[in-house]
Amino acid sequence: MVADKLIAPGARILALLSPRGMPRETYGHARELVLVDREPVAADADVVSFVFAHPRGAVLRTWWPGAHLDVVLPSGRMRQYSLCGDPDDPFHYRIAVRRIPGGSGSIELHEELRPGMRVGFRGPRNAFPLSLTGHLGTSPRLRFVAGGIGITPILGMVRAADRAGADWSLIYTGRHRDSLPFLDELAGYGDRVTVRTDDIDGLPTGEDLVPQPDSELAVYVCGPPALLDVVAARVAHVPGLEFHHERFAPPPIVDGQPFTVQWGGGGPVLEVPADRSVLSVVAETDPAVSYSCRQGFCATCKVRVLAGTVEHRDTVLDAAQRAQGDMLICVSRGLPGQRLVLDAGPARRADTVG
Known part of the structure; x- marks a missing residue:
C-alpha cells in the first residue's frame, strides 16, 4: 500500500541525489500537493487516510514525529492535520481525518477530495516534537497515550521509538473498536500496545493510562480534553517526569472577561x-x-x-x-x-x- 511504505532511513539520502530530488524542491518551495491515495483506516469508515505527493514527484521536506501540515482545501479553508505516515518515506505525506458531523473541513475532505486533486499546504511544522533523549540527557521510558483520532501524531512517534530501540509502550483508547483507526498497523507491535474501549472497559482512570509515573518516564498524550485532564492529574506531582501533550480542541477559557x-x-x-x-x-x-x-x-x-x-x-x-x-x-x-x-x-x- 502506498500509504505507509516502510522505506529504510537511507532512502531519503538516495532520493536527495536523484534527479527528482533537487534541493530547491526538497525544502518545500512548491506549495501544492497532489492526492495519490485515500482509504478508510477504521472499521466504521469514518476515518480516512489521505496520501499526498509532490505534483512532479520530487522529494518532500523532512519531518519529525509530532509534526503537522496546514492544508489549504479547494474551498480555501485551511485546516491542520498531523502527519501519520513514515518520516523515512521522502516522497509522501500521510494524514488521517475523522469525519465530523458539521465539520466543514472534514466533510470537504471525505466527500470531495479524490486522487489527482491538488491542495495547497504550509509546513510541516512541529508543536509536539518527540525527543528520544530526556531532559537529563538519558533515554527515558516512553509512555504514549492516544484517544481516538489522537493516534495520528502518536503513530509516527511509536514507529520512531521502536526503530531506535527505545523502551516504550502505548495505550490506545476510544468509544469502541470500530471507531479506532490504524489497529492493523499497531497490531504488529505486539504487547507494547494496549487497546481499551469505553464500551467494554469503561472510562480509563489515570492509573490505567499511566501505571508507573516516575522521574524516568516521558509521557506523550494526544486526544480529547477529558483524556488530557486525566493524564495531567495523574502526573502533576511527579518530580522529573516529562509531560508532553497536544489537544485537538481549543482549551477552555477559564479567566476571560466579556x-x-x-x-x-x-x-x-x-x-x-x-x-x-x-x-x-x-x-x-x-x-x-x-x-x-x-x-x-x-x-x-x-x-x-x-x-x-x-x-x-x-x-x-x-x-x-x-x-x-x-x-x-x-x-x-x-x-x-x-x-x-x-x-x-x-x-x-x-x-x-x-
Missing part, C-alpha cells in the same frame, strides 16, 4: 462572553473566517486591529507584530467592557493561505 468586537469598520458589533473566543463568536456571523489550530500557535486567524487594546494570549506573534496591530482571534481578547474593531477585509483572508 467585551465586544466590531467585525470590520462599519460591520456588526458582537458580544464576546467571558467563556468564548472572538473566533467562535465571529464564525457565527462570518463562516468563511480563516482558522486552524484554535490554540494560538498557527497564526491562520491573524487579523489587524483597527481600534482598541488587545490582551495577547498567543505564542507566535512577536513584539513588532503586536505593535503593528496583529491579533490572533482564537485566543487573544479585548479588555473588559472595551470594543475592538477588527479588519474583516478579503485581503486579510488571502494573506493567511499564502
